[in-house]
Amino acid sequence: MGKNRHLPLFETRPGRGLVLFRWYAASIFIAICFIFWYRLTYFPAPETTTETWVWVGMFLSELWFTFYFFITVVVRWNLVFRSTFKDRLSARYEEEALPGVDIFVCTADPRLEPPTMVISTVLSVMAYDYPPEKLSVYLSDDGCSDITFYALLEASRFARLWLPFCRKFKVEPASPEAYFQMSAERVVHDSAMPHEWSIIKKSYQDMKSRIETVTRSGKVPADIREEHDGFYEWDLVSGRLDHPTIVQLLIDGRDPNAVDNEGKALPTLVYLAREKRPQFHHHFKAGALNALIRVSSRISNASFILNVDCDVYSNNSKTIRDALCFFLDEENGHDIAYVQYPQTFKIAYADIRIPDILNVSIMINMVANDERIDCVLNASKLELAGFDGNGGTFYAGTGCVHRREALCGMKYSKELKATKSDRKIRETASSIEQDCKALASCTYEENTQWGKQMGVKYESLVEDILTGMSIQNRRWRSVYFNPERTAFLGVVPTTLLDTLLQHKRWAEGQLQILLSKHCTLLYDRQNMPLKLQLSYCNYMLWAPNSFATLYFVIVPAFCLLKGISLFPSSLVEFVWCGGTVRGWLNEQRMWLFKRTTSYLFAFIDHILKLCRFSKPAFVVTRKVADDDVNRRYEQEIMDFGSCSPMFTILATLALFNLFGLVATGDVVLKVSDIFGFQILLCCVLVFINLPTYQAMFFRRDSGKIPASVTLQSLTFALLASALAMY
Ligand SMILES: O=c1ccn([C@@H]2O[C@H](COP(=O)(O)OP(=O)(O)O[C@H]3O[C@H](CO)[C@@H](O)[C@H](O)[C@H]3O)[C@@H](O)[C@H]2O)c(=O)[nH]1
Numbered sequence: 001m002g003k004n005r006h007l008p009l010f011e012t013r014p015g016r017g018l019v020l021f022r023w024y025a026a027s028i029f030i031a032i033c034f035i036f037w038y039r040l041t042y043f044p045a046p047e048t049t050t051e052t053w054v055w056v057g058m059f060l061s062e063l064w065f066t067f068y069f070f071i072t073v074v075v076r077w078n079l080v081f082r083s084t085f086k087d088r089l090s091a092r093y094e095e096e097a098l099p100g101v102d103i104f105v106c107t108a109d110p111r112l113e114p115p116t117m118v119i120s121t122v123l124s125v126m127a128y129d130y131p132p133e134k135l136s137v138y139l140s141d142d143g144c145s146d147i148t149f150y151a152l153l154e155a156s157r158f159a160r161l162w163l164p165f166c167r168k169f170k171v172e173p174a175s176p177e178a179y180f181q182m183s184a185e186r187v188v189h190d191s192a193m194p195h196e197w198s199i200i201k202k203s204y205q206d207m208k209s210r211i212e213t214v215t216r217s218g219k220v221p222a223d224i225r226e227e228h229d230g231f232y233e234w235d236l237v238s239g240r241l242d243h244p245t246i247v248q249l250l251i252d253g254r255d256p257n258a259v260d261n262e263g264k265a266l267p268t269l270v271y272l273a274r275e276k277r278p279q280f281h282h283h284f285k286a287g288a289l290n291a292l293i294r295v296s297s298r299i300s301n302a303s304f305i306l307n308v309d310c311d312v313y314s315n316n317s318k319t320i321r322d323a324l325c326f327f328l329d330e331e332n333g334h335d336i337a338y339v340q341y342p343q344t345f346k347i348a349y350a351d352i353r354i355p356d357i358l359n360v361s362i363m364i365n366m367v368a369n370d371e372r373i374d375c376v377l378n379a380s381k382l383e384l385a386g387f388d389g390n391g392g393t394f395y396a397g398t399g400c401v402h403r404r405e406a407l408c409g410m411k412y413s414k415e416l417k418a419t420k421s422d423r424k425i426r427e428t429a430s431s432i433e434q435d436c437k438a439l440a441s442c443t444y445e446e447n448t449q450w451g452k453q454m455g456v457k458y459e460s461l462v463e464d465i466l467t468g469m470s471i472q473n474r475r476w477r478s479v480y481f482n483p484e485r486t487a488f489l490g491v492v493p494t495t496l497l498d499t500l501l502q503h504k505r506w507a508e509g510q511l512q513i514l515l516s517k518h519c520t521l522l523y524d525r526q527n528m529p530l531k532l533q534l535s536y537c538n539y540m541l542w543a544p545n546s547f548a549t550l551y552f553v554i555v556p557a558f559c560l561l562k563g564i565s566l567f568p569s570s571l572v573e574f575v576w577c578g579g580t581v582r583g584w585l586n587e588q589r590m591w592l593f594k595r596t597t598s599y600l601f602a603f604i605d606h607i608l609k610l611c612r613f614s615k616p617a618f619v620v621t622r623k624v625a626d627d628d629v630n631r632r633y634e635q636e637i638m639d640f641g642s643c644s645p646m647f648t649i650l651a652t653l654a655l656f657n658l659f660g661l662v663a664t665g666d667v668v669l670k671v672s673d674i675f676g677f678q679i680l681l682c683c684v685l686v687f688i689n690l691p692t693y694q695a696m697f698f699r700r701d702s703g704k705i706p707a708s709v710t711l712q713s714l715t716f717a718l719l720a721s722a723l724a725m726y
């Protein structure tokens with residue numbers, strides 16, 4: 001100890017190439033100034049009214065894009081990256097002295113989120129390289145499904161085999177599903193392993209097929225129900241949204257018999273389906289997390305809380321130790337409220353071509369344990385690092401370790417003492433379960449600060465961003481950490497519609513924040529520096545962004561600004577992050593699609609909700625796709641395949657631009673003598689839209705755009721063109 005005490009547990013470095021980036025940003029800024037100068041000096045004569053309006057509209061959109069450009073630069077101005085010293089942590093803390101950690105996994109629907117996927121995630125976090133007596137894993141099931149409960153019961157048994165196996169062979173990733181998909185070749189090299197490997201693999205596959213059989217039948221058979229008392233709780237369930245709380249301690253960490261096959265303790269494992277009643281709003285994932293915070297405080301009350309979505313498995317068994325390096329640092333750790341890991345999405349394992357049609361994505365190739373994992377990093381990786389440099393990263397909803405007090409609403413102050421967790425309470429599991437029922441009931445939160453000042457916030461569909469903001473506004477700091485071996489891998493939606501719907505929810509949630517009293521720009525400058533508030537604007541303004549973009553797509557007069565300087569991420573940055581030119585093109589395509597549909601719909605929907613015409617809803621993202629969809633996804637073919645007004649808009653805009661280009665008559669010429677870039681812009685838009693035309697006219701598979709959508713769009717586009725001509 002002694003000397004060691006003063007060595008920091010983590011280190012912070014500024015991003016590489018920052019100077020280059022700043023020069024680049026400055027040069028673009030100068031270009032923008034020229035454009036404004038041009039706009040102001042060449043204003044059209046007052047008698048040409050149409051031109052004047054087009055001109056003014058363009059000017060406004062340009063102003064908007066310039067502002068957006070400005071805040072995009074603000075986020076990237078101070079990138080910082082962190083690294084940890086886990087060996088110092090181990091040297092400083094005996095295993096018994098390490099703090100407790102509670103892990104929350106959320107699931108909501110057994111059809112969209114298959115129970116086998118959920119338990120693979122649960123098993124991956126149970127297998128963390130951390131003293132198991134200190135770990136408690138909670139599964140919140142908003143689907144209140146006895147099948148999910150059954151799957152978790154199976155997992156609690158399989159854990160007895162799986163955990164020792166992971167320990168012995170340092171298995172990574174510790175999600176059995178992911179591991180067995182990728183480890184076949186590797187085993188050959190490890191002579192000690194094959195025998196055990198095949199036993200465990202067989203046992204996993206047997207379990208998986210049992211669960212799948214039950215899932216397919218939609219019902220837990222009577223003989224299985226006999227195996228655990230917990231199943232009788234479902235006798236009182238009248239529906240997914242009408243049932244009492246169900247809490248089951250599947251593994252009670254205090255029980256000396258709760259050990260794995262090698263006699264080592266197992267982490268506590270709890271199933272929770274909070275009470276739901278039709279007359280109470282359940283607040284989606286935020287409500288689930290708050291119920292988990294209270295229930296876990298009664299059971300394990302650990303000082304740190306990791307939360308993951310059910311489709312986000314642990315890919316790195318050291319993640320908890322990494323996070324603790326930040327929290328436990330004597331010098332700089334006391335005011336850190338949460339450590340956010342990036343959201344990384346797994347696309348495919350080695351040998352499969354990596355599709356990047358859908359995501360705003362950056363490819364990285366990771367070499368770990370001789371295996372190549374290809375994964376796609378959400379573009380927010382840079383943004384997370386940028387937020388961190390500006391005062392604290394945002395909370396992204398998954399892959400985040402929180403300090404319990406900060407999450408529960410406490411203000412940061414120097415005197416704050418960590419609450420000690422005490423797991424020595426001698427009580428029966430059933431009396432604990434009884435207390436927990438009350439904690440997770442619908443009425444518990446009535447007239448309390450839960451969802452407002454305490455816990456995860458309710459006022460937005462992106463509860464994560466809002467919660468992070470309010471924690472920062474209470475003077476806490478937060479950090480972003482991206483270890484060499486990716487910490488978590490999640491699933492991305494595979495169809496275009498799913499992606500657009502997901503972005504619609506995000507944009508809507510962001511708009512809710514913008515229009516609420518929590519609007520970032522209203523925060524106290526001392527608690528949240530201006531640069532951080534401006535950084536948040538990058539997200540808050542998604543929905544309003546759709547108008548400027550629509551203008552720019554419909555009134556093709558934007559070329560210079562658009563392609564070259566005002567896209568949110570430039571080709572240079574993308575390639576710099578290890579992307580490909582093709583990936584960049586796809587990113588531009590999704591950029592256009594999202595802004596002209598998701599964001600627009602989010603805006604309209606939110607207005608309707610404000611006028612009470614519709615109710616808020618959390619559309620859970622589908623995590624399974626049929627084989628056809630998956631094949632197309634792997635072949636990088638965009639999947640339309642359903643009738644959605646979003647597709648009608650996309651197709652109409654695509655056709656409109658095509659007509660504009662083909663006609664090159666009045667419509668285009670009218671403005672092209674002012675700017676001369678219109679034709680080029682049209683070409684770019686048509687080029688970006690090539691897959692859309694293909695999906696309308698040339699494809700035969702089930703992922704094509706349905707004929708009815710094509711017909712509608714043709715009609716609209718023709719009408720619009722006719723209108724524009726006269
Ligand atoms: O009523 C609900 C709805 C959802 N969920 C869970 O919330 C998570 C996220 O839902 P998903 O449909 O996968 O949404 P994503 O768009 O992938 O989620 C992102 O965006 C959400 C906010 O919109 C954040 O909460 C998530 O952490 C973030 O990963 C999943 O584990 C769900 O099971 C619930 O527990 N209860």
Ligand SMILES: [Mn+2]
Pocket residue numbers: 309311491621
């Ligand atoms: Mn998800």
